[in-house]
Amino acid sequence: MxxxxxxxxxxxEQDDALLPLTWVVIRVDGRGFSGFVARHEYAKPVDTRGAAVMDAAAKAVMEDMGDLVLAYGHSDEFSFVLPPSSNVYKRRASKLVSTVVSLFTGAFIAAWPAAFGPDVPLMEMPVFDGRTVVLPTRAVLRDYLSWRQVDCHINNLFNTGFWALVGDGDDPAVANKLLCDANSAQKNEILFSRFGINYNNEPELNRKGSIWIRDLEVTDYVDARGHAGFRVSRKLVNVNTDLIGDAFWTSAYPHLLADVKLKDHHKRIKAERAAAGHGADAPGASQ
Amino acid sequence: MxxxxxxxxxxxEQDDALLPLTWVVIRVDGRGFSGFVARHEYAKPVDTRGAAVMDAAAKAVMEDMGDLVLAYGHSDEFSFVLPPSSNVYKRRASKLVSTVVSLFTGAFIAAWPAAFGPDVPLMEMPVFDGRTVVLPTRAVLRDYLSWRQVDCHINNLFNTGFWALVGDGDDPAVANKLLCDANSAQKNEILFSRFGINYNNEPELNRKGSIWIRDLEVTDYVDARGHAGFRVSRKLVNVNTDLIGDAFWTSAYPHLLADVKLKDHHKRIKAERAAAGHGADAPGASQ
Amino acid sequence: MxxxxxxxxxxxEQDDALLPLTWVVIRVDGRGFSGFVARHEYAKPVDTRGAAVMDAAAKAVMEDMGDLVLAYGHSDEFSFVLPPSSNVYKRRASKLVSTVVSLFTGAFIAAWPAAFGPDVPLMEMPVFDGRTVVLPTRAVLRDYLSWRQVDCHINNLFNTGFWALVGDGDDPAVANKLLCDANSAQKNEILFSRFGINYNNEPELNRKGSIWIRDLEVTDYVDARGHAGFRVSRKLVNVNTDLIGDAFWTSAYPHLLADVKLKDHHKRIKAERAAAGHGADAPGASQ
Amino acid sequence: MxxxxxxxxxxxEQDDALLPLTWVVIRVDGRGFSGFVARHEYAKPVDTRGAAVMDAAAKAVMEDMGDLVLAYGHSDEFSFVLPPSSNVYKRRASKLVSTVVSLFTGAFIAAWPAAFGPDVPLMEMPVFDGRTVVLPTRAVLRDYLSWRQVDCHINNLFNTGFWALVGDGDDPAVANKLLCDANSAQKNEILFSRFGINYNNEPELNRKGSIWIRDLEVTDYVDARGHAGFRVSRKLVNVNTDLIGDAFWTSAYPHLLADVKLKDHHKRIKAERAAAGHGADAPGASQ
Structure with missing residues (x-):
C-alpha cells in the first residue's frame, strides 16, 4: 500500500520491550472496585460469586496466552506470570499489559451471568488497569507472589473481623479502629472470643486466594502396534493453597517454574522412569 | 496495615511516566479483528453497526477521562489524545494504556446489542491492545492524526473497490491483484467505470473515519439580577470530516488544541467580545 | 567476520534513544569537586583560572559536536543543548552522555597547564558525571537554562558573602548561619555595609556564568566575476550575560534556537535584504 | 537555599535506574581509535604500551568503584561488571556510564607517559563512549564475557595474519581479502606456513585480552594473645587467560561471582576449615 x-x-513510538530472559508479571487491578462491589451488593468478606467471576476471567487469560505459567489473585487483582523463555508480543510492555487487561475485562463480563444469575445483572462495565513487573530470578518471583499472598491474608483477616463486627451491630468507624490497633494474634482472638470463629477454618479461597497453574499431565498409552508410551501435556488447574512455603514449589508442583518445553519434560520423565526400572517408556513420544 | x-x-516495578508537557496518544487496535468481523458477518466495505459500536466505545472513553481532547478512529482502531497539561494517572504509560483498553473493551461489549439488534448476538468477546505515543509538538500531533486519516483513506478506497469487484463476481485474488497494481486515480476509475461509483460520494464515515472532540460551548444567560453573562463548557461532538487540512484546526475548531482551562477560554471570549463592542459580557462568570 | x-x-542492550524532535540537554557535573578545588587551592569565590579550564573544556565539546547550539555553565557544571533536528549518535542517551563527558574530561586536563601555569600542576584527574534531559519545547528549554542561571546567582551571592566574611576572620560556621538566614537583599546589604562591595559590580563571569553559543556570521564578498554575495557561517562565541530575560533570545541572538540549516538562514537573510532594498544579494550563495 | x-x-529528568538485583555491564569503547592508534604509531598487531595504558585505566576504574567485581578488555574496549547486590549511584544508567567513562578517560591520559616514555607524547586527548547492559543471570553474564573474548580472538587472529602479510610486503587489500576468505584453521595455516608462527604461542595478552578481578585473599595471623585467626580481603589481580571455559569460574576463581560480603566469605571459609579439621580458625575475625 x-x-x-x-x-x-x-x-x-518508543521501544518498550522488557528485558529478555526474565520473569514478567502482568498484574491486573480493578479500578474503583469498592464502588462496583457496593453497587452489586457483594457478600462480605468474600463473595464467592464475585470470586468465581474473577477466576473465570483469569482462566480465560491463561487459555488465551499459552506462555503464561501461573496466575495468582485475590480481591480485585490477578497477577499473571510469563517465563523467561517467552517472547510473546516481543515482550513489549504496552502490548502485554493491554492485551491481558482487554481479555480480562471481556471475560469478566462474559462470566458474570453464570455466576450471579438472572436476578443480579451487571449494571456497569468493570474497569481494570494493569502494569508489568520484571523479575530477574525465580527467587524474586517467589517473593513477589508471596508478597501478594501476604497481602491477601492481611486484608482477609481484617475484613473477616470488620464485617463480623459490623454485622454484629458495631459502628464501622469503631470496628475499623479496633482492628487497626490489633496485631494478627489479637484479630484472631477477637474473631474467636466474640464470634466463635477460628480464622484457620475460614475457606481457603478467602485466606489463600486463587492460583491457576498449567500443571504437567502424563498420559500412558499403548499404541496400535502394542508399544507402550506416554504423552506429556499441560492442563489448567485451580487451587487455593499456600504458595509462600516451599511445599508448593518443591513437592506439589516441582516443575512449575522449570521453564522447559514439553519435549524436555518428556525426556526427563523417560530418564527418571528408566532409572527407576520402569518398563513403559520404551518407544513413547511426547506430543 | x-x-x-x-x-x-x-x-x-519500573517508572514508566511519560515525558511531561507533551501530547500523548493512546491508540487502541483490535486484535485479530478480521476473524471477529467475519464471524459476525459485517457488511462491506464498512458496517455502520460495527462503526457505531466503535464510536460508542470511543465516546465512553472520552466521557470517562475528561482530560482527553480528541479521539480519531476508523476500522478497528481509535487514537485518544491527551494534552500536555494533563497529569492523569501521573502519565504512567501502563496505567494509561490499560485503563483506556479496559474501558474501550467494556463499552464495546455494552454497545453491541443496541447496534446489532437481537438477531446478531455477540458471539465472542472482542480483544484490543494498546500503545502510547509521545508527541512533542502540536505539529507532530497533527501529522500523527493525518497519518491515521490517510491510512483510513487508503484502506477504504481499496476495500470499496475490492468488495465491489468481489460482489460483482470477480475472484478475490484477481480483484486484490488488480487493486494492488492500481494507484489512487486508477482505483477511482475502476469504481466509476465498472460500478458507476463516484468515490467522493461515498459516506464521509467511510472515507474520513470518526472524530470525537470536546468542543467549546458558549451559553449566554441573564441572571436573577438582570445581569447578562455567559458560561463556557465543553461537550462531546462527533464528526466525520477531513482533519488533514488546516480548516478543521483553524476555522472549525480553532481552540481544540489550545490546552487551556475553561476559565481562560472565558477570559479570552470576554476580551474578544469587548473588543468587538459586544455588550453582553459584563458580569459573566464561567463555570 | x-x-x-x-x-x-x-x-x-536496551534501546535508549531519546524522543525525536525534542531539545536535549546533556549536563556535566564535577564529582566531588569541593575536594578537588580545595586540593588545588582555588581562589574564592570564583577562580578565574578554574573557570577558564571549564570554559576550554566546554569549547572543546562544542567544537567536537557540531550539532550543539549552546552550552551554559558555572561552578563545576556545564549544560550542552542539542536541537530537535539533531540525530547525532541516533540520539542514544548513553552514547551522548558518555561521549560528552569523555570529551569534557580530556579537554579539562589538556587545558589545565595553560590556565594554571607550571607552578600549579594537576595533582589528580578530575571526574565528571553526566545526565540527559529531554525538553519538548523552546519555552521549557529556556526555563531549564534560567533554572541553572538562577542557581549560579544564588550560589555566587552566597559564596561571595561567605568568603568575604571568612576572609575577614569570621568563623565559617557563623558566616554560614548568617547567610543561610538572610534573603537576597540582606546578603547584598551585608556585602555592602561590611565590605563596601556592590554585588552588581562583581564580575559578570561570577554572577552570570559562561555561555557558549554558535552564533551566525554573515560575510559579504564580491566574486571573481564582480558579483556581490554573502556567506552565512557559524562561529563559537563566549559571553557572560543574562539569559533569563527575553533580550538575549529576541534581540541579541534571535536565531539561536531557530534550529534551521545555514542554507535556510541564507534564504531568510536574502529575503530580508531584498525587502529592505539591499542590493548586494543578487547571486550570493551560502556555503 | x-x-x-x-x-x-x-x-x-527521567528515571533511568537499572533493574534491581541484576548484573550490570558498563562497556567503554574508544571513539575513532583507529585514527588515534595510527597517529601515535602503535606497534602491530598489539602494542604492549597501548595495552598497558588501557590496563592502567581499567585498574583505576576498579580502584575507584569498589563494587565492581571484574573488568575484561582488549583492543580499545573494556567491560566492567557490577554485581546484583550493588546499588552504587542508585544504579542510574547515565550516572554509571558517565562516571566510568570519565574515570577511564582521565586515567588513560595519566598513564600515558609512563607507558610510552618521553619520546611519544600524547598528541590528542583520547575519547571513549560507553553503554550499560543489564544481564539477569550469571549464565548470561558469562555468555556476555565469552562473547567479548571470542571477539578478541577473532580480531587478533585476523590482525596477526594481516600485519604479518603486510609486513612481508603484501598489498593490504590483497591481504585483507585473503584473510576474509579464510576460516580460523586456514588463518592459522597461513601464519604457520608463511611465517613459521604458531598462533597458540602468541602472547596470551594478545589472544585472551586483559582481565582484572577482585580476588579473595586470606591472611592467617596470630593475635597478641596467641589466638590464631584469619582475615579475608580483596585485591586486584590482572590475568590474561581463558574465561570462556568453566575452569576460570569453577577452579581458578570459584567465588568471583558469588556476590557475597567479605564477612560471609569469612564464615564460609571458617566452616570449610572446621569441616577439614583445620585448627587455625578459632577466634578469627574478618575485617
Missing part, C-alpha cells in the same frame, strides 16, 4: 509523508511519526 | 519481608519487590 | 553462539547477548 | 519558579524542569 502507498505510504504518506506522515509515516515518520512511527518513530515516536 | 502490617508490611512483610516481601515488600522489597515493589522496587522492581 | 565469523559470529559466535554468544552473539545473542546483544539483545540485552 | 531559595528555590525559583524554574525548579519544575527537574521533572523532565
Amino acid at each position: 502507498a505510504k504518506s509523508q506522515y509515516e515518520y511519526v512511527r518513530k515516536f | 502490617a508490611k512483610s519481608q516481601y515488600e522489597y519487590v515493589r522496587k522492581f | 565469523a559470529k559466535s553462539q554468544y552473539e545473542y547477548v546483544r539483545k540485552f | 531559595a528555590k525559583s519558579q524554574y525548579e519544575y524542569v527537574r521533572k523532565f
Whole structure:
C-alpha cells in the first residue's frame, strides 16, 4: 500500500520491550472496585460469586496466552506470570499489559451471568488497569507472589473481623479502629472470643486466594502396534493453597517454574522412569 | 496495615511516566479483528453497526477521562489524545494504556446489542491492545492524526473497490491483484467505470473515519439580577470530516488544541467580545 | 567476520534513544569537586583560572559536536543543548552522555597547564558525571537554562558573602548561619555595609556564568566575476550575560534556537535584504 | 537555599535506574581509535604500551568503584561488571556510564607517559563512549564475557595474519581479502606456513585480552594473645587467560561471582576449615 509523508511519526513510538530472559508479571487491578462491589451488593468478606467471576476471567487469560505459567489473585487483582523463555508480543510492555487487561475485562463480563444469575445483572462495565513487573530470578518471583499472598491474608483477616463486627451491630468507624490497633494474634482472638470463629477454618479461597497453574499431565498409552508410551501435556488447574512455603514449589508442583518445553519434560520423565526400572517408556513420544 | 519481608519487590516495578508537557496518544487496535468481523458477518466495505459500536466505545472513553481532547478512529482502531497539561494517572504509560483498553473493551461489549439488534448476538468477546505515543509538538500531533486519516483513506478506497469487484463476481485474488497494481486515480476509475461509483460520494464515515472532540460551548444567560453573562463548557461532538487540512484546526475548531482551562477560554471570549463592542459580557462568570 | 553462539547477548542492550524532535540537554557535573578545588587551592569565590579550564573544556565539546547550539555553565557544571533536528549518535542517551563527558574530561586536563601555569600542576584527574534531559519545547528549554542561571546567582551571592566574611576572620560556621538566614537583599546589604562591595559590580563571569553559543556570521564578498554575495557561517562565541530575560533570545541572538540549516538562514537573510532594498544579494550563495 | 519558579524542569529528568538485583555491564569503547592508534604509531598487531595504558585505566576504574567485581578488555574496549547486590549511584544508567567513562578517560591520559616514555607524547586527548547492559543471570553474564573474548580472538587472529602479510610486503587489500576468505584453521595455516608462527604461542595478552578481578585473599595471623585467626580481603589481580571455559569460574576463581560480603566469605571459609579439621580458625575475625 502507498505510504504518506506522515509515516515518520512511527518513530515516536518508543521501544518498550522488557528485558529478555526474565520473569514478567502482568498484574491486573480493578479500578474503583469498592464502588462496583457496593453497587452489586457483594457478600462480605468474600463473595464467592464475585470470586468465581474473577477466576473465570483469569482462566480465560491463561487459555488465551499459552506462555503464561501461573496466575495468582485475590480481591480485585490477578497477577499473571510469563517465563523467561517467552517472547510473546516481543515482550513489549504496552502490548502485554493491554492485551491481558482487554481479555480480562471481556471475560469478566462474559462470566458474570453464570455466576450471579438472572436476578443480579451487571449494571456497569468493570474497569481494570494493569502494569508489568520484571523479575530477574525465580527467587524474586517467589517473593513477589508471596508478597501478594501476604497481602491477601492481611486484608482477609481484617475484613473477616470488620464485617463480623459490623454485622454484629458495631459502628464501622469503631470496628475499623479496633482492628487497626490489633496485631494478627489479637484479630484472631477477637474473631474467636466474640464470634466463635477460628480464622484457620475460614475457606481457603478467602485466606489463600486463587492460583491457576498449567500443571504437567502424563498420559500412558499403548499404541496400535502394542508399544507402550506416554504423552506429556499441560492442563489448567485451580487451587487455593499456600504458595509462600516451599511445599508448593518443591513437592506439589516441582516443575512449575522449570521453564522447559514439553519435549524436555518428556525426556526427563523417560530418564527418571528408566532409572527407576520402569518398563513403559520404551518407544513413547511426547506430543 | 502490617508490611512483610516481601515488600522489597515493589522496587522492581519500573517508572514508566511519560515525558511531561507533551501530547500523548493512546491508540487502541483490535486484535485479530478480521476473524471477529467475519464471524459476525459485517457488511462491506464498512458496517455502520460495527462503526457505531466503535464510536460508542470511543465516546465512553472520552466521557470517562475528561482530560482527553480528541479521539480519531476508523476500522478497528481509535487514537485518544491527551494534552500536555494533563497529569492523569501521573502519565504512567501502563496505567494509561490499560485503563483506556479496559474501558474501550467494556463499552464495546455494552454497545453491541443496541447496534446489532437481537438477531446478531455477540458471539465472542472482542480483544484490543494498546500503545502510547509521545508527541512533542502540536505539529507532530497533527501529522500523527493525518497519518491515521490517510491510512483510513487508503484502506477504504481499496476495500470499496475490492468488495465491489468481489460482489460483482470477480475472484478475490484477481480483484486484490488488480487493486494492488492500481494507484489512487486508477482505483477511482475502476469504481466509476465498472460500478458507476463516484468515490467522493461515498459516506464521509467511510472515507474520513470518526472524530470525537470536546468542543467549546458558549451559553449566554441573564441572571436573577438582570445581569447578562455567559458560561463556557465543553461537550462531546462527533464528526466525520477531513482533519488533514488546516480548516478543521483553524476555522472549525480553532481552540481544540489550545490546552487551556475553561476559565481562560472565558477570559479570552470576554476580551474578544469587548473588543468587538459586544455588550453582553459584563458580569459573566464561567463555570 | 565469523559470529559466535554468544552473539545473542546483544539483545540485552536496551534501546535508549531519546524522543525525536525534542531539545536535549546533556549536563556535566564535577564529582566531588569541593575536594578537588580545595586540593588545588582555588581562589574564592570564583577562580578565574578554574573557570577558564571549564570554559576550554566546554569549547572543546562544542567544537567536537557540531550539532550543539549552546552550552551554559558555572561552578563545576556545564549544560550542552542539542536541537530537535539533531540525530547525532541516533540520539542514544548513553552514547551522548558518555561521549560528552569523555570529551569534557580530556579537554579539562589538556587545558589545565595553560590556565594554571607550571607552578600549579594537576595533582589528580578530575571526574565528571553526566545526565540527559529531554525538553519538548523552546519555552521549557529556556526555563531549564534560567533554572541553572538562577542557581549560579544564588550560589555566587552566597559564596561571595561567605568568603568575604571568612576572609575577614569570621568563623565559617557563623558566616554560614548568617547567610543561610538572610534573603537576597540582606546578603547584598551585608556585602555592602561590611565590605563596601556592590554585588552588581562583581564580575559578570561570577554572577552570570559562561555561555557558549554558535552564533551566525554573515560575510559579504564580491566574486571573481564582480558579483556581490554573502556567506552565512557559524562561529563559537563566549559571553557572560543574562539569559533569563527575553533580550538575549529576541534581540541579541534571535536565531539561536531557530534550529534551521545555514542554507535556510541564507534564504531568510536574502529575503530580508531584498525587502529592505539591499542590493548586494543578487547571486550570493551560502556555503 | 531559595528555590525559583524554574525548579519544575527537574521533572523532565527521567528515571533511568537499572533493574534491581541484576548484573550490570558498563562497556567503554574508544571513539575513532583507529585514527588515534595510527597517529601515535602503535606497534602491530598489539602494542604492549597501548595495552598497558588501557590496563592502567581499567585498574583505576576498579580502584575507584569498589563494587565492581571484574573488568575484561582488549583492543580499545573494556567491560566492567557490577554485581546484583550493588546499588552504587542508585544504579542510574547515565550516572554509571558517565562516571566510568570519565574515570577511564582521565586515567588513560595519566598513564600515558609512563607507558610510552618521553619520546611519544600524547598528541590528542583520547575519547571513549560507553553503554550499560543489564544481564539477569550469571549464565548470561558469562555468555556476555565469552562473547567479548571470542571477539578478541577473532580480531587478533585476523590482525596477526594481516600485519604479518603486510609486513612481508603484501598489498593490504590483497591481504585483507585473503584473510576474509579464510576460516580460523586456514588463518592459522597461513601464519604457520608463511611465517613459521604458531598462533597458540602468541602472547596470551594478545589472544585472551586483559582481565582484572577482585580476588579473595586470606591472611592467617596470630593475635597478641596467641589466638590464631584469619582475615579475608580483596585485591586486584590482572590475568590474561581463558574465561570462556568453566575452569576460570569453577577452579581458578570459584567465588568471583558469588556476590557475597567479605564477612560471609569469612564464615564460609571458617566452616570449610572446621569441616577439614583445620585448627587455625578459632577466634578469627574478618575485617
